[in-house]
Amino acid sequence: MAEDGSVTVRVPAKVNVQLAVGGLRPDGFHDLANVFLAVGLHDEITAAPAGAPGITVTVTGPDAGQVPLDRTNLAVRAAELLAARHGIEPRVRLHIAKDIPVAGGMAGGSADAAGALLACDALWDTGASREELLDICAELGSDVPFSLLGGAALGRGRGELLTPLDVGGTFHWVFAVADGGLSTPAVYRECDRLREVSGTGATATDIPDPEPSRPLLDALAAGDPAALADALTAGGAGNDLQAAALSLRPSLADTLAAGTRAGALAGLVSGSGPTTAFLAGSAREAELLAGALRDSGTCRTARVAASPAAGATLLTPARTPAPTAVPVPEPAPPGTAPAHPPA
Numbered sequence: 001m002a003e004d005g006s007v008t009v010r011v012p013a014k015v016n017v018q019l020a021v022g023g024l025r026p027d028g029f030h031d032l033a034n035v036f037l038a039v040g041l042h043d044e045i046t047a048a049p050a051g052a053p054g055i056t057v058t059v060t061g062p063d064a065g066q067v068p069l070d071r072t073n074l075a076v077r078a079a080e081l082l083a084a085r086h087g088i089e090p091r092v093r094l095h096i097a098k099d100i101p102v103a104g105g106m107a108g109g110s111a112d113a114a115g116a117l118l119a120c121d122a123l124w125d126t127g128a129s130r131e132e133l134l135d136i137c138a139e140l141g142s143d144v145p146f147s148l149l150g151g152a153a154l155g156r157g158r159g160e161l162l163t164p165l166d167v168g169g170t171f172h173w174v175f176a177v178a179d180g181g182l183s184t185p186a187v188y189r190e191c192d193r194l195r196e197v198s199g200t201g202a203t204a205t206d207i208p209d210p211e212p213s214r215p216l217l218d219a220l221a222a223g224d225p226a227a228l229a230d231a232l233t234a235g236g237a238g239n240d241l242q243a244a245a246l247s248l249r250p251s252l253a254d255t256l257a258a259g260t261r262a263g264a265l266a267g268l269v270s271g272s273g274p275t276t277a278f279l280a281g282s283a284r285e286a287e288l289l290a291g292a293l294r295d296s297g298t299c300r301t302a303r304v305a306a307s308p309a310a311g312a313t314l315l316t317p318a319r320t321p322a323p324t325a326v327p328v329p330e331p332a333p334p335g336t337a338p339a340h341p342p343a
């Protein structure tokens, strides 16, 4: 805990190296085989004690103006839900230092939810288990459990049922950030519409169960960017929402073409978009690729990031650490105070 009693948590963005989308379920969600990879772009969420009851939130960063400051903010919802579960009257000021593009398909809102949850849990010392925190995450949104976990994981169900995956090395990415966002529900709806018009149908009875790609999981485990690129391109793994994102934002085709021309090993839309993700062979190649994408005029900016990244992490210790060793006081001469008063 910092001197002012606040707690800060750092949470990564994600890219979906595979997003296999099943049919539309009766509850409005789609079953997924969602291969999440946490990447080194981060938001930081600080929870500070407040004098008055309630939860307030402030946001800084280039996209701060696009983030809601009311109860629809996922960080606020996370704090509310944790407080309600533990019978706590919340008194907290949340602050989000936002670096993850907003509505970009990189799970920034989910990151803030997971971060606020972990920060408030530490602030209020609720003693919640990891399972309870993951359960609250799943209630907040399909992607939120992965933001807590980080690393790499296969998400089944609507994406909330996670199995951690092995990653055998560092992958280097460039993220081309687009102007404006895309709404996740709108992209899923467009995916259903495209399936209907193509004649396959869009429900769970029309679409085969989504399955992870074995070559893709092997490439991750081997830490082999060339093999991952093969699985993403020739191997047919990839993002089933990509066609829908391109249909809603046709200019993304220009960004994908610019990345390929500039030497990316593979390029894909990140989740529901509109951020596009490009795999590079090394950190140096990623820097060069980012420069070429910025110069191409097909994106707002390009960011370099490595993966995998750790999940939500406390930056400030939860409590003032207990002294690790208590020095044995020298016997004090009569009439003086001990050199080390007892703790």
Ligand SMILES: C[C@@](CO)(OP(=O)(O)O)[C@H](O)COP(=O)(O)OP(=O)(O)OC[C@H]1O[C@@H](n2ccc(N)nc2=O)[C@H](O)[C@@H]1O
Pocket (backbone or CB within 6 Å): 016, 019, 028, 029, 030, 031, 032, 034, 104, 105, 106, 107, 108, 110, 140, 141, 142, 143, 144, 157, 158, 159, 184, 185, 188, 270, 271, 272, 273
């Ligand atoms: C597409 C993905 C890929 O990881 O993320 P983004 O790229 O947007 O970040 C996720 O599936 C987004 O997860 P998340 O943003 O948490 O979605 P939720 O809040 O749970 O759901 C928002 C809406 O998206 C649709 N939805 C979400 C998940 C899912 N498996 N099927 C869906 O159809 C539903 O219309 C739902 O009402």
Ligand SMILES: Nc1ncnc2c1ncn2[C@@H]1O[C@H](COP(=O)(O)OP(=O)(O)O)[C@@H](O)[C@H]1O
Pocket (backbone or CB within 6 Å): 066, 067, 068, 072, 073, 074, 075, 096, 101, 102, 103, 104, 105, 106, 107, 108, 109, 110, 112, 113, 181, 182, 184, 272, 273
């Ligand atoms: N803390 C938050 N940060 C960003 N967006 C948020 C947050 N809380 C709620 N939202 C809302 O969620 C929407 C999706 O944002 P985000 O999670 O960044 O994108 P995506 O779902 O594409 O990964 C935003 O348009 C915004 O209205």
